[in-house]
Amino acid sequence: MTAAVRDTAADTINRSQPLPKAPFGPHLTLGYGVAEGSAEVIQQASDQLRTHALPPLTVNEVHFIAALQDTKRGIFTWDTTSRVQLSNRPSGR
Numbered sequence: 346m347t348a349a350v351r352d353t354a355a356d357t358i359n360r361s362q363p364l365p366k367a368p369f370g371p372h373l374t375l376g377y378g379v380a381e382g383s384a385e386v387i388q389q390a391s392d393q394l395r396t397h398a399l400p401p402l403t404v405n406e407v408h409f410i411a412a413l414q415d416t417k418r419g420i421f422t423w424d425t426t427s428r429v430q431l432s433n434r435p436s437g438r
Contacts, residue, residue, distance in 0.1 A: 346404065346431075347386055350429070353366055353407075353409075353429055354409060357409075357427060358409060358426060358427065388438050403434075404428065404431055404433075405430070405431055405432045405434045406428055406431060406432075407428070407429045407431060408425045408427075408428050409425070409426045409427045409428070409429075410423040410424065410425055410426060411424050412424050413425060
């Protein structure tokens with residue numbers, strides 16, 4: 346799936362420049378922390394977190410976004426630039 350999404354980005358929104366190397370594998374972002382302080386302390390605490398096995402996750406749609414970080418307000422905003430439907434199932438919108 347990662348390769349397919351990157352190929353789509355290269356063919357659409359990144360036509361004028363090559364995509365950078367992927368920094369890590371597929372992931373799901375639950376949130377961003379924006380604050381002054383040590384990331385090491387947060388990383389140490391999160392390294393202690395444990396969970397049970399997660400249920401399967403089905404991805405029906407991928408959204409390409411243009412993200413903007415407002416560091417003064419500590420928030421991210423974004424606009425969806427395009428969507429790629431991966432299945433015939435309707436999204437949860």
